[in-house]
Amino acid sequence: MTHIPISVTVDGTVYDVEVEPRRLLVHFLREDIGRVGTVVGCDTSNCGACTVLLDGKSVKSCSVLAVQADGHAVLTVQGLAEGEHKWHPVQEAFKECHGLQCGYCTPGMVMAAVDLLQENPNPSEEEIREGLEGNLCRCTGYHNIVKSVEYAAELMGGKS
Amino acid sequence: MIPIAFDYVRPGTVDEAISALAAAGEDGKVISGGQSLMPVLRLRMAAPTTLVDIGSIAEMKGITDGGDHLVVGANATHYEVMNDALVKQHAPLLAQAAGTVADPAIRHRGTFGGSLAHADPAGDLPTVALALDATMVAKGPNGTREIAAKDFFVDYFTSALEPEEILVAVKVPKLGDGWSTHYEKFNRTAQAWATVGVAAAVKRQNGTITEARVALTNMGPSPVRASSVEAALAGAAATTDAIAAAAANAADGTRPTSDLHASAEFREHLAKVLTKRAVAQAAGV
Numbered sequence: 001m002t003h004i005p006i007s008v009t010v011d012g013t014v015y016d017v018e019v020e021p022r023r024l025l026v027h028f029l030r031e032d033i034g035r036v037g038t039v040v041g042c043d044t045s046n047c048g049a050c051t052v053l054l055d056g057k058s059v060k061s062c063s064v065l066a067v068q069a070d071g072h073a074v075l076t077v078q079g080l081a082e083g084e085h086k087w088h089p090v091q092e093a094f095k096e097c098h099g100l101q102c103g104y105c106t107p108g109m110v111m112a113a114v115d116l117l118q119e120n121p122n123p124s125e126e127e128i129r130e131g132l133e134g135n136l137c138r139c140t141g142y143h144n145i146v147k148s149v150e151y152a153a154e155l156m157g158g159k160s
Numbered sequence: 161m162i163p164i165a166f167d168y169v170r171p172g173t174v175d176e177a178i179s180a181l182a183a184a185g186e187d188g189k190v191i192s193g194g195q196s197l198m199p200v201l202r203l204r205m206a207a208p209t210t211l212v213d214i215g216s217i218a219e220m221k222g223i224t225d226g227g228d229h230l231v232v233g234a235n236a237t238h239y240e241v242m243n244d245a246l247v248k249q250h251a252p253l254l255a256q257a258a259g260t261v262a263d264p265a266i267r268h269r270g271t272f273g274g275s276l277a278h279a280d281p282a283g284d285l286p287t288v289a290l291a292l293d294a295t296m297v298a299k300g301p302n303g304t305r306e307i308a309a310k311d312f313f314v315d316y317f318t319s320a321l322e323p324e325e326i327l328v329a330v331k332v333p334k335l336g337d338g339w340s341t342h343y344e345k346f347n348r349t350a351q352a353w354a355t356v357g358v359a360a361a362v363k364r365q366n367g368t369i370t371e372a373r374v375a376l377t378n379m380g381p382s383p384v385r386a387s388s389v390e391a392a393l394a395g396a397a398a399t400t401d402a403i404a405a406a407a408a409n410a411a412d413g414t415r416p417t418s419d420l421h422a423s424a425e426f427r428e429h430l431a432k433v434l435t436k437r438a439v440a441q442a443a444g445v
Contacts, residue, residue, distance in 0.1 A: 004168060021168030021211065024202075043161065045199050046351070048265060057239070057268040063198040064269065065191075067168055068215065115264065133350035134263025 006070035010035060011079025019066045025059075026050045028066035029076060037078035037107055041136075048135030051108035051115075052076050058115035060134070077107040080114065089155035090114050090148075099148030101139035109135050113149045122153055163201035170213040174299055174328055177214050182301060182324050184210035190326060191215070192235055195262070195270035196278045220273070220328050223247060229295075230332045234273020238285075239264075241272050250334035253341035253359055257288045260343065263351040273327045276312070279319045279382065282353035284345065286313050287383040291359035291375035294332045300325035313382035338363045338370075344438035345377070346430055348421070354378050355422045356430040358386075358410075360438035362393070369393050369402075369443060379414040379431055388412045389435055398443045407436035 003018035008028075015033055029035040029052070041049030043062060050061040053075040061074075080088035090113045093099065100106045109132065116123060116131035123131060128149045129142070137145060167184075171177040181188050189208035191197050192215045200206045214220060220235040223244045230246055232254075241247055242258040261267055261275070261284055275285040276296065289296075289309040296307045301324050312320050321327060335341065345357040357377030363370050372393035374386040392406035416427035 002167070020165065022163040022165050022201075024162070027162075043202060045195070045266070048263070051265055054268075058265040059269050060265050062202070063195060063266075065168070065194070065198075065211075067170070068194070068213065070170075112265065119264075131264060134265045 004067050004070075006067055008066070008069045008071075009073040011074070011076055021065065021067050023066040024062055025052070025054075025064040025066050025069050025074070026061035028069075029061060029074070032066075035076050035078055038076045039104060039107055041104065041108070046136065047105070047108070048112060049105050049108040051111040051135065053111060053115060056118075058112050058134075075111075077110050080110070088114070090117065090152040093148045093152035093155055094145075097144050097148040097151050099141070099145045101137075101141045105135060105137045105139075109137065109145055113145075113152060116149065117153055117156060121156065123149070125150070161202050161204060164204055164207040166208050167210040168213065169210065170216055172217065174214075174217060174219060174326060177212055177217060177326055178299060178301055178324060180210075180212045181326065184208075184212060186323065188212055190277070192274045193237060193269040193271045194274075195266045196274060196280065214326060215271075226331060228334055230334065232272055232330045232332055234271060234277075234327045234329055236272045238262075238267035238270050238272065238275070242267070247332075251292060251332045253292060253335075253343055253361060254285070254288050254332060256341070257284045257343040257345075257357075257359065260284055260345050266351075272330060276330065277319055277321060277327045279313050279315075279317050280353075281316055281381055281383070282378045283383075284343065284354055284357055284359075284377055287357055287359045287375045287377040288343065289330065289332075290383045290385060291361055291373050292332055292335070293373075294330050296320075296327055297329040297331065298322075298325045299328050304328075306331075310385075316381045318382075335361060338365060340364070340442050340444065342438045342441040344434045344441065346434055352421075356416075356427050356434055358431070358434040358438040360435070360442045362398075362439060362442040364398055364443055367398050369396050369398050372439065374410070374435055374439065376410070376414060376431055376435075379411070379416045379427060381415065384414055386410050386412070386414075386431070386435060389439075393439065398445050400440060400445055403439045403443065403445065404436050407432050407439060410435035
């Protein structure tokens with residue numbers, strides 16, 4: 001099958017590449033351009049480990065074709081921090097509140113939390129749990145993940 | 161897994177998409193948000209030779225006021241539908257049910273039209289389309305035709321769309337004064353499909369239910385109206401007892417399956433319980 005030229009902005013850098021139509025966005029990110037911060041979890045669109053923002057909205061990058069991202073902007077967990085030492089408040093909060101155990105779900109959890117907080121800067125605990133329902137933590141470390149999102153909301157000024 | 165290789169085209173108009181679908185032959189497949197199709201491709205349960213991506217077609221986007229109905233573009237995402245001011249005002253049942261589909265990331269990609277054309281018996285939005293007497297607008301090589309929701313859902317994962325037709329929009333009638341609605345869904349885990357779901361719309365005048373519509377999710381190969389419940393509710397008092405008595409008929413004429421989520425008997429039980437809850441909530445009792 002013919003490769004198709006696409007132009008995708010990932011974490012602020014434009015990539016002009018050719019991909020097979022069946023290339024999944026997550027495989028494009030990891031294998032074609034080396035953005036390995038986004039991981040593959042379940043491969044059945046359940047777990048959310050591969051969550052990235054596409055034009056600012058969370059999507060599961062295992063369920064989007066790379067060709068469908070042509071002309072659009074992707075933000076991965078690697079593009080969140082401002083420079084080397086200035087983490088995004090959600091990253092900071094996950095560190096402070098121990099919002100990770102094995103860490104495998106973390107890239108997706110962080111991106112889903114970023115999306116959640118831009119939709120709802122001051123979520124209740126229930127809204128956080130609902131908002132993260134598409135992301136699974138197999139360590140079942142949900143308690144501290146919820147605390148992390150609450151603290152991130154505080155850091156970002158949503159909570160007084 | 162990695163999908164089997166396919167060709168990919170991204171037409172800019174509906175007419176181009178219809179031509180592309182015709183050119184692709186019988187193994188061509190339409191994709192928009194892809195939230196139902198992508199898992200199927202990755203599990204290699206489908207192997208289309210060509211994907212026709214209609215997701216960029218502007219004329220299939222947006223939600224507009226058509227007078228006595230709303231015109232919802234087939235490409236409107238669940239996220240757009242659940243947050244749209246017109247939908248919230250005139251078809252709150254649709255806004256509410258769209259908000260229960262899967263999870264936020266999937267709602268950002270998945271489309272209203274895709275959910276209907278996929279015709280999954282466990283899908284929430286086909287049931288809502290049936291309850292609201294929506295009309296599907298389909299376009300193919302022979303022009304445009306309209307298909308009533310009651311004729312659109314034919315069988316498991318089978319709609320009335322012809323192979324070369326594309327669902328371009330959905331006309332959703334506005335509910336007038338006196339109507340209120342509720343979608344009640346039972347599932348066991350986060351982001352799961354409905355084990356059973358019930359869409360209820362109730363018109364109340366003082367203490368009486370003058371008209372009711374009830375449709376069921378996952379109680380057969382396609383969504384079904386609970387006609388005997390609707391008949392029992394018409395003219396009934398808006399009381400818990402009257403609603404419970406009517407809801408006892410909810411499983412009449414249904415053909416639920418047994419699967420790993422529930423037995424057919426349990427689904428029949430759920431249909432009655434959830435119908436009672438949905439109607440009571442809609443009727444405000």
